[in-house]
Amino acid sequence: MDFAGTRLRRLFAAxxxxxxxxxSATALAEPPAGYNFIRYDEGLRKGQAENRPIFVYFGRxxxxxxxxxxxxxxxxxxxxxxxxxxxxxxxxxxxxxxxxTLPSGERITEMQLGERLNTLxxxxxxxxxxxxxxxxxxxxxQGPEKLLDMDRLxxxxxxxxxxxxxxxx
Amino acid sequence: xxxxxxxxxxxxxxxxxAAAESQLLTVTTTDNQADFIQLESSGRKNIAADDKQVGLxxxxxxxxxxxxxxxxxxLDTGQGFGPAQRxxxxxxxxxxxxxxxxxxxxxxxxxDSVSVTRYDGGxxxxxxxxxxxxxxxxxxxxxxxxxxxxxxxxxxxxxxVEAGAVRxxxxxxxxxxxxxVASGETYQxxxxxxxxxxxxxxxxxxxxxSGGTNxxxxxxxxxxxxxxxxxxxxxxxxxxxxxxxGSSAVRNALAVGRKQRxxxxxxxxxxxxxxxxxxxxxxxxxxxxxxxxxxxxxxxxTIVPQWTPAVASNGGDKVRxxxxxxxxxxxxxxxxxxxxxxxxxxSNLSGDAEDAHSPVIAYSPDGTLHAxxxxxxxxxxxxxxxxxxx
Numbered sequence: 001m002d003f004a005g006t007r008l009r010r011l012f013a014a015x016x017x018x019x020x021x022x023x024s025a026t027a028l029a030e031p032p033a034g035y036n037f038i039r040y041d042e043g044l045r046k047g048q049a050e051n052r053p054i055f056v057y058f059g060r061x062x063x064x065x066x067x068x069x070x071x072x073x074x075x076x077x078x079x080x081x082x083x084x085x086x087x088x089x090x091x092x093x094x095x096x097x098x099x100x101t102l103p104s105g106e107r108i109t110e111m112q113l114g115e116r117l118n119t120l121x122x123x124x125x126x127x128x129x130x131x132x133x134x135x136x137x138x139x140x141x142q143g144p145e146k147l148l149d150m151d152r153l154x155x156x157x158x159x160x161x162x163x164x165x166x167x168x169x
Numbered sequence: 170x171x172x173x174x175x176x177x178x179x180x181x182x183x184x185x186x187a188a189a190e191s192q193l194l195t196v197t198t199t200d201n202q203a204d205f206i207q208l209e210s211s212g213r214k215n216i217a218a219d220d221k222q223v224g225l226x227x228x229x230x231x232x233x234x235x236x237x238x239x240x241x242x243x244l245d246t247g248q249g250f251g252p253a254q255r256x257x258x259x260x261x262x263x264x265x266x267x268x269x270x271x272x273x274x275x276x277x278x279x280x281d282s283v284s285v286t287r288y289d290g291g292x293x294x295x296x297x298x299x300x301x302x303x304x305x306x307x308x309x310x311x312x313x314x315x316x317x318x319x320x321x322x323x324x325x326x327x328x329x330v331e332a333g334a335v336r337x338x339x340x341x342x343x344x345x346x347x348x349x350v351a352s353g354e355t356y357q358x359x360x361x362x363x364x365x366x367x368x369x370x371x372x373x374x375x376x377x378x379s380g381g382t383n384x385x386x387x388x389x390x391x392x393x394x395x396x397x398x399x400x401x402x403x404x405x406x407x408x409x410x411x412x413x414x415g416s417s418a419v420r421n422a423l424a425v426g427r428k429q430r431x432x433x434x435x436x437x438x439x440x441x442x443x444x445x446x447x448x449x450x451x452x453x454x455x456x457x458x459x460x461x462x463x464x465x466x467x468x469x470x471t472i473v474p475q476w477t478p479a480v481a482s483n484g485g486d487k488v489r490x491x492x493x494x495x496x497x498x499x500x501x502x503x504x505x506x507x508x509x510x511x512x513x514x515x516s517n518l519s520g521d522a523e524d525a526h527s528p529v530i531a532y533s534p535d536g537t538l539h540a541x542x543x544x545x546x547x548x549x550x551x552x553x554x555x556x557x558x559x
Contacts, residue, residue: 062382106205115476
């Protein structure tokens with residue numbers, strides 16, 4: 001019985017390990033866990049309705065720097081508090097053919113949105129005013145310090161009333 | 170105006186003039202910045218041509234919602250496109266068109282299913298429905314009296330690609346029962362399908378990110394019910410931890426060239442921090458095996474990302490690819506032609522356009538090139554058509 005029990009425990013451990021491996025593989029470069037990221041069109045509407053700035057994360061499945069930003073940058077508790085409190089959080093899968101409805105009424109795919117915003121690669125992060133105007137844009141891996149720096153910059157610009165560039169997807 | 174000349178000389182002159190002639194037409198334009206025109210479909214199958222007509226399908230929002238339209242242009246009169254004919258009566262998007270036997274198969278997505286019809290000399294036939302569930306993307310190919318359609322629909326938390334055929338018997342259309350092209354357990358995110366007929370086989374392509382990054386796959390068989398095991402088309406460049414799961418391959422398009430050679434093109438993320446490049450691969454056995462991958466972008470285009478590749482052939486010596494990039498600052502349409510196994514240098518197709526995007530392309534059997542794209546002019550959308558004796 002002990003031998004059979006040991007084998008059973010090993011089998012369960014192996015199944016657990018394989019499941020965890022599969023989960024980590026399919027989870028690569030999804031929005032970071034524990035954050036409430038929503039669709040781009042939904043986020044623009046929410047930002048305007050609640051008069052809150054919008055943080056847009058362009059990611060891609062298979063993107064290592066997205067994964068690193070998730071596991072290092074967004075895993076920081078201070079980052080989580082700042083970004084959850086300060087922004088409407090939006091995630092765009094830059095290779096998706098799902099359609100979005102822009103505020104103009106135009107329906108484009110998530111990938112077309114990347115084309116319109118000329119995203120060279122992933123990840124790309126946009127900070128937007130509640131009305132959609134761009135405040136700041138950052139490319140590539142972002143660690144916790146950089147994410148907190150950008151948050152301070154954007155919050156200060158909000159309080160100072162600095163106008164951003166029009167965002168024209 | 171051609172002067173009166175001896176018949177042989179006049180014929181030669183007409184031929185020479187025609188050979189050098191290219192035409193640029195505006196098919197439709199919006200006069201309100203709140204309205205939009207779109208050329209968007211899986212495999213970029215929004216234009217098709219035979220030796221008598223060219224058909225163009227697009228979607229626009231002027232009806233107050235997304236509606237799809239078809240316009241036909243006779244090629245023998247030199248006139249422009251006829252009036253736009255609306256496809257469907259509800260929200261209709263992702264229209265596609267294919268030319269076979271002097272007729273056009275036309276399909277679109279409406280109310281979560283695929284609607285298919287056939288136009289014979291401008292007369293529309295009955296509409297049949299395929300698919301069941303939230304269809305997201307649609308593509309088309311055809312052979313003789315049959316159209317082959319493939320679409321991606323939501324399946325659980327992912328997507329599945331399904332394919333079905335529509336056969337014409339006289340004026341009637343009959344739809345087959347759709348089949349899944351690959352295992353939903355192994356491939357959980359099947360999107361962006363392409364289809365073709367080559368060497369008496371049906372070929373379906375798609376991409377899937379179940380392995381951590383989007384990879385391009387093909388399956389083929391004597392019929393949809395006899396599809397073989399999947400083969401991977403793109404070469405996966407294994408990357409380091411920093412680069413993630415490897416290069417992705419997305420937005421594939423298919424054409425069939427001389428000797429039934431399949432040509433696949435797609436956007437590839439390999440080794441480039443300047444975004445996607447357009448790559449290609451060939452199959453001489455109806456999609457069973459595929460060649461090495463070949464980059465289509467020349468050195469002038471390496472510093473900018475490329476978008477929305479489309480490919481077409483006349484089934485003979487003409488194979489051409491189009492895409493959009495901004496290597497000269499503005500969004501413009503670029504093209505390359507296949508010479509044997511070598512792609513030509515890239516050349517501009519949209520001329521002086523300041524903001525052109527979403528190109529699509531087709532050939533007539535005689536090698537006349539037909540292309541269309543969207544231009545933004547003063548905030549309005551304009552659907553442009555270009556033809557040239559290639």
